[in-house]
Amino acid sequence: MDAITLSVLSSKLDTIVREMSNTLLRSGRSTVLTTARDFSCAIVSSEDELLATAEGLPVHVVGAAHQAATIKEHHPGFSDGDAFLHNDPYTGNTHAADHTILVPVFVDGEHFFTTSVKAHQADAGNSVPSTYVPFARDVYHEGALIFPCVQVQRDFSDIDDIIRMCRSRIRVPEQWYGDYLALVGAARTGERRLQELVRRYGKETVRAFVTEWFDYSERRMIEAIKTLPAAQFHTTGRHDPIEVMPDGIPLDVRGTIDPDEAMIVIDLTNNIDCIPAGLNSSMVCSINNATAGIFNCLDSTIPHNEGSLRRIRIDLRENCVVGIPRFPHSTSMATTNLGDRLVSLTQMGFAQAYDEIGLAEGAGGLAPGMGVISGNHPGKADQPFISQIFLGSQGGPGTATNDGWLVFSNPAAAGLLHRDSVELDEQRYPILVEEISVLPDSEGAGTFRGAHGVKAVFGPIDTDLTVAYTVDHHVHPPAGVRGGGSAGTSNALRIDVDGTVDQLPLAGEAVLKTGQRVISIHSGGGGYGPPTQRDVERIAEDVAEGLVSPERARQVYGYDPETGRRIEVEEGAAYRAV
Numbered sequence: 001m002d003a004i005t006l007s008v009l010s011s012k013l014d015t016i017v018r019e020m021s022n023t024l025l026r027s028g029r030s031t032v033l034t035t036a037r038d039f040s041c042a043i044v045s046s047e048d049e050l051l052a053t054a055e056g057l058p059v060h061v062v063g064a065a066h067q068a069a070t071i072k073e074h075h076p077g078f079s080d081g082d083a084f085l086h087n088d089p090y091t092g093n094t095h096a097a098d099h100t101i102l103v104p105v106f107v108d109g110e111h112f113f114t115t116s117v118k119a120h121q122a123d124a125g126n127s128v129p130s131t132y133v134p135f136a137r138d139v140y141h142e143g144a145l146i147f148p149c150v151q152v153q154r155d156f157s158d159i160d161d162i163i164r165m166c167r168s169r170i171r172v173p174e175q176w177y178g179d180y181l182a183l184v185g186a187a188r189t190g191e192r193r194l195q196e197l198v199r200r201y202g203k204e205t206v207r208a209f210v211t212e213w214f215d216y217s218e219r220r221m222i223e224a225i226k227t228l229p230a231a232q233f234h235t236t237g238r239h240d241p242i243e244v245m246p247d248g249i250p251l252d253v254r255g256t257i258d259p260d261e262a263m264i265v266i267d268l269t270n271n272i273d274c275i276p277a278g279l280n281s282s283m284v285c286s287i288n289n290a291t292a293g294i295f296n297c298l299d300s301t302i303p304h305n306e307g308s309l310r311r312i313r314i315d316l317r318e319n320c321v322v323g324i325p326r327f328p329h330s331t332s333m334a335t336t337n338l339g340d341r342l343v344s345l346t347q348m349g350f351a352q353a354y355d356e357i358g359l360a361e362g363a364g365g366l367a368p369g370m371g372v373i374s375g376n377h378p379g380k381a382d383q384p385f386i387s388q389i390f391l392g393s394q395g396g397p398g399t400a401t402n403d404g405w406l407v408f409s410n411p412a413a414a415g416l417l418h419r420d421s422v423e424l425d426e427q428r429y430p431i432l433v434e435e436i437s438v439l440p441d442s443e444g445a446g447t448f449r450g451a452h453g454v455k456a457v458f459g460p461i462d463t464d465l466t467v468a469y470t471v472d473h474h475v476h477p478p479a480g481v482r483g484g485g486s487a488g489t490s491n492a493l494r495i496d497v498d499g500t501v502d503q504l505p506l507a508g509e510a511v512l513k514t515g516q517r518v519i520s521i522h523s524g525g526g527g528y529g530p531p532t533q534r535d536v537e538r539i540a541e542d543v544a545e546g547l548v549s550p551e552r553a554r555q556v557y558g559y560d561p562e563t564g565r566r567i568e569v570e571e572g573a574a575y576r577a578v
Contacts, residue, residue, distance in 0.1 A: 001212040009201065009209045010052075010303070016193040017041050017054035020117060024186040029178025030122045031428060036390040037418045039119035041186060043194070044068040045210050046111045049306035058292035058343075059094060059335050059412035060118045063284030065306065066092030067100055068114040070149040080106040083153035083184060085162065087124070088146050089282035090327055095334040096144035097124040097131035099180070101152070103187040107198045112206070115190035117183045121176065122372075122387040125169040126332070129374035129386050130468035132366060134242060134337075134507045136278035136330035144332070145169050153184065171374075171386050217307030222262040224298050225311060228357075231257045233349035237341050237361070240475045242507050244277050248476065249321065249338065253290070253345040257353065262311055266290040266346060269317040274325050278332030279470075281322040285334040286342070287314045289412055293346025296414070297358050333366075335412055337472050340364025343411035344397065344478070351481040351528070356400040360450055360526030361479045362411040363394030365472025367490050368510070369456035369520030370394075370410075372468040377430055378461075385429055390420045391436060391458060392520050394473075395451030398444060398484055398528035403538070404451030406438065408525065431465065433458045434517060439524070441549050442488030444480045445556045446527020447534050452547055453488045453524040457495070459517035471506040473523040484527030485556070493519035532558040532569055540564065 020041040028034045040056030048069040053061040067086050071078050078084075084102045089095050098118050105113040124131050127143030136142035145166065152162045166180070167173035198206050232255065239249040254267040268290065274280045281289070291312055295304060302308055319326040322342055344361040351358025369392025376382040396408030396415065409417040422433045435457040444450035459465065471490050478487040492504040497515040504510050504518070512518060539559045542548040550561045558569040 001208055006209065006212060006216065010213055012197055013043055013052035014054045016190055016197070017043060017052050017056070019193060020115065020186040020190040021054065023189045024117060024119065024182050027185055028119070028182040029175050030387055031420065031424065032120050032122050032388050033179055033182065035418060035420050035424060036388070037416070038388070039117070041190065042116045043190065044114040044116055045306070046113060049214065050309065051113070051210065051305055053304055055416060057413045057416050058295070059285060059288050059339060060098065062288040062291050063092060063094065064116040066284050067149070068102055068116060071102060071104060071114065074149045075151060078104050081153065081155040082151060083187065084149050085147045085152045086149045088148035089331040089334060090325070091148050092284055094282055094285050094288070095331050096142065096146060097121050098335065099183065101183040101187045102149070103191050105191045105194045107195055107203065112198055113194050115187045115194070117186045119179060119183055120388070121179065123171045123176065128468065128509065129171060129466060130372040131388065132336065132372065132468060132470060133278045133330065133332040134470040136332050137276045138328040139330050140328060142278060142330045142332050171384055213303070214305060214307035217303040217305050218310050220302045221308040221311040224302060225257065225262045225264060226259045228257050228259055228354065230259055231353035233353045235345040235349045235352060237345050238476050239279070239338055239341055240472050240506060242277055242279070244275060249275065249279065251322065251338065251341050251345060253342065253349055255346065255349045263313065264294055264311065265313045265315065266294070267315045268320065268322050269315050271320050271322050273319050274321055274329040278330040279338050280325045280329050280331050280334065281338050281342070282331040282334040283316065283324045285339050286316055286322050289339040289342040290314045290346050292412070292414060293343045296347045297350040333470060336410065337365050337470055339412040340410050340472070348479070348481050358481065359399045360397035360444060360446070360481045360484050360528045362397040362404070362408055362525050363453070363473055363478045363487060363490070363523035364410045364412070365394070365490060366470050367392055367520045367522050368467045368469045368492050368518045369522060373429060373431065374466045375430070375460065375463050378463045379430065387429070389425060390417060391422070391425065391433060392454050392456040392522040393419055394522050395443065395453055395478070395487060395524035397478065397525040398446045398448040398450045398480070400528060401448065403448050404443070404525035406451045408451055430461045430463050431458050432461055438547065439488060439521070440547055441552050442524040443547070444478060444485045444487035444525055444527035445531035446480055446484030447529030447531065449527045449534070450478065450480070450487050450525025454522045456520040456522070457517050460512050460514055462514055465512045466509055467512065467518055468509045469507070474506055478523050478526040480527040482528060483530035485531060487524035487526055489521070490523040491521035495519060531556050536564070536566065
């Protein structure tokens with residue numbers, strides 16, 4: 001196929017995915033979708049191969065083909081007008097709170113594509129008012145409604161039985177139903193546009209394009225890998241302690257880059273068995289997050305689809321905390337905490353193996369400022385509300401060429417989540433946001449520093465407010481690479497009515513009374529390279545902006561703000577942020 005046609009058709013597919021995303025953004029009901037954009041759209045080929053993702057979250061889209069494949073398994077007679085609801089983490093989904101609508105796209109009776117629309121729910125019917133249950137002993141304790149590729153539409157009409165099941169078990173049924181309609185609308189929008197595409201360019205041209213697009217993407221991946229020297233790496237990390245793992249959760253990532261075979265292999269089989277808690281990774285999250293760490297280190301223009309994925313192998317084992325979970329272990333938090341660590345450890349491995357490739361560790365976890373709030377709205381006849389908020393933001397990692405991104409959010413989402421509007425959150429929920437600020441001296445110092453941490457303070461108005469959260473990086477902060485420093489730690493604190501400040505548990509639920517507030521501390525990102533090699537103009541700018549104190553500039557970066565000159569750094573100076 002000629003290069004122009006290939007480029008035009010690939011751009012058209014990305015445009016269709018973006019139109020699907022815009023449909024979801026504009027028609028969703030929860031702020032999780034309409035503000036934070038915690039959703040992803042994708043197009044899968046008729047052979048269940050990932051074809052187009054546009055700006056989908058890496059943790060969501062890489063495994064979209066696994067879900068699409070279950071249509072043929074469970075519904076071999078699927079036909080035009082069908083739609084399926086899939087949120088089963090044991091058969092290809094990320095975690096139970098991510099509801100996915102799958103629509104097979106037919107042209108003249110022939111199955112050409114499947115549209116996939118995945119969106120994080122404000123409530124999924126869990127045993128507690130949160131879509132994340134870190135202490136869930138198993139799926140029964142977690143309590144979410146599970147739909148293993150269940151048909152929800154036939155002949156373009158809802159199957160009411162399924163809708164009634166959701167509305168009867170989900171705490172905010174009208175909010176869920178509004179988001180459900182948005183999901184279906186986005187999937188059907190993609191369906192119509194793909195049918196128009198096939199009819200305009202012809203079936204044979206589109207079939208030829210799919211084959212050539214995958215082959216082109218694989219060739220680009222081969223070229224990228226062959227430019228790298230052969231290397232192996234081994235990185236380890238540890239999630240902060242939780243009740244059932246008082247020493248934390250160890251993680252082990254081993255990578256092999258083989259330019260002769262043009263393959264990258266990530267081995268996760270040396271990790272511990274599944275644990276009796278909700279932090280286990282689902283199979284696709286293990287694949288997605290390791291793959292995201294690889295793509296973060298390669299040429300960003302390489303298409304992310306089945307073709308490039310042919311050159312990546314993620315080795316997993318059954319009953320592994322970051323592998324293939326064994327039923328009935330819970331994967332309630334598969335998209336966040338351990339997933340964030342897995343992305344970072346993979347990209348840190350590249351930084352370990354190569355000069356000027358890879359990244360430090362980005363901050364992850366769900367401190368209260370990115371937790372799930374719930375309660376009853378006093379201004380709306382005590383109507384229940386529940387939603388995840390995105391008031392804080394974890395700091396991005398330093399890289400070989402750039403400082404970390406302040407509003408990075410978390411590694412598994414690759415900076416694609418949006419922060420909430422304070423005003424809209426205060427309009428919608430009975431809360432008052434007292435402060436959102438950047439924390440000075442909280443960056444991982446480096447030649448290219450990590451982003452700074454963020455502090456968010458908020459509390460309820462005239463009601464009790466439950467905040468569900470799971471802090472990470474309080475005990476084990478985001479690490480630097482190649483001589484870079486660790487970032488500041490995360491935390492969860494409560495301000496009482498009399499102004500006293502108490503430490504909250506690092507994972508669980510906090511109930512705030514009127515007049516109480518929660519302090520949510522979000523970690524910064526790790527640094528890349530020795531801080532003493534940082535450009536003096538960058539240091540001076542950070543000092544002028546109040547991001548780095550003059551004392552830290554002198555002691556860690558070897559720069560005197562008063563004279564504007566470099567100075568000797570005391571041997572053994574602590575690089576770790578405050």
